[in-house]
Amino acid sequence: MFEIIFIGAFLGISYFIGNRIESNHIKDIVIREKKSIHLPYRNTGLKDSFVDHEGFLVYGSVVVTHDAFKNFVMGLINIIGGRVTVYESLLERARREALLRLKEKALAQGAKELVNFRMQSAEIGYNQQNSGSIEIFCYATALK
Amino acid sequence: MLLSNIESIPGKQIEVYFGIVQGSSVRAKHAGRDFMAGIKNIFGGELKAYTELLNESREEAVARMVQHAQERGANAIVNVRFSTSSIAPGAAEIFAYGTAVKVI
Numbered sequence: 001m002f003e004i005i006f007i008g009a010f011l012g013i014s015y016f017i018g019n020r021i022e023s024n025h026i027k028d029i030v031i032r033e034k035k036s037i038h039l040p041y042r043n044t045g046l047k048d049s050f051v052d053h054e055g056f057l058v059y060g061s062v063v064v065t066h067d068a069f070k071n072f073v074m075g076l077i078n079i080i081g082g083r084v085t086v087y088e089s090l091l092e093r094a095r096r097e098a099l100l101r102l103k104e105k106a107l108a109q110g111a112k113e114l115v116n117f118r119m120q121s122a123e124i125g126y127n128q129q130n131s132g133s134i135e136i137f138c139y140a141t142a143l144k
Numbered sequence: 145m146l147l148s149n150i151e152s153i154p155g156k157q158i159e160v161y162f163g164i165v166q167g168s169s170v171r172a173k174h175a176g177r178d179f180m181a182g183i184k185n186i187f188g189g190e191l192k193a194y195t196e197l198l199n200e201s202r203e204e205a206v207a208r209m210v211q212h213a214q215e216r217g218a219n220a221i222v223n224v225r226f227s228t229s230s231i232a233p234g235a236a237e238i239f240a241y242g243t244a245v246k247v248i
């Protein structure tokens with residue numbers, strides 16, 4: 001009985017704090033996205049030769065992890081199958097963050113456009129049992 | 145050294161191609177950071193220590209690639225690609241490669 005209460009409390013705290021971190025982060029992302037919305041980016045331009053521009057390589061990355069509550073929900077969804085919305089929201093947030101970091105870096109160096117934008121993800125585990133962390137990495141060529 | 149992930153360097157003309165250059169780096173954080181990451185895993189969110197770790201190793205991989213290109217007499221690298229793989233718990237390999245060129 002005590003264990004159930006303990007696990008319940010643990011998941012409750014994890015849900016509460018995890019949710020707070022998530023909503024604060026989304027608020028922050030929305031504000032920063034407005035600041036960098038004027039920088040266009042596209043994933044074409046590989047073969048173009050931008051003769052009247054200056055260019056440089058930029059990249060941005062973020063490593064995110066799930067919380068204990070998301071992990072628990074994942075376990076339940078794994079039994080019945082279906083969309084794992086808790087993870088979708090985490091990854092969407094991470095992608096937006098990585099893109100923002102790239103854009104902010106590019107803007108700081110005076111970029112006017114980003115071409116050949118690429119995004120990739122890699123799983124980063126920190127021990128054998130738990131490997132829920134993922135790195136989102138994006139890179140592009142910035143044109144001045 | 146000029147870098148781009150497109151097939152040219154904007155505003156420059158490619159004169160000579162030197163072939164593929166590459167650089168890689170494998171890094172791990174000390175156990176304290178791993179322990180903190182474990183705690184962070186309860187609440188979720190960004191693992192700053194790991195973001196930092198991977199950025200450091202990416203810079204190192206790029207630096208090695210650049211060094212490789214300089215040895216060949218290149219002054220730019222075009223079509224740079226990155227790949228990441230988790231090879232061991234708490235460690236990741238970052239690999240960067242591109243074509244070394246001389247631009248004018």
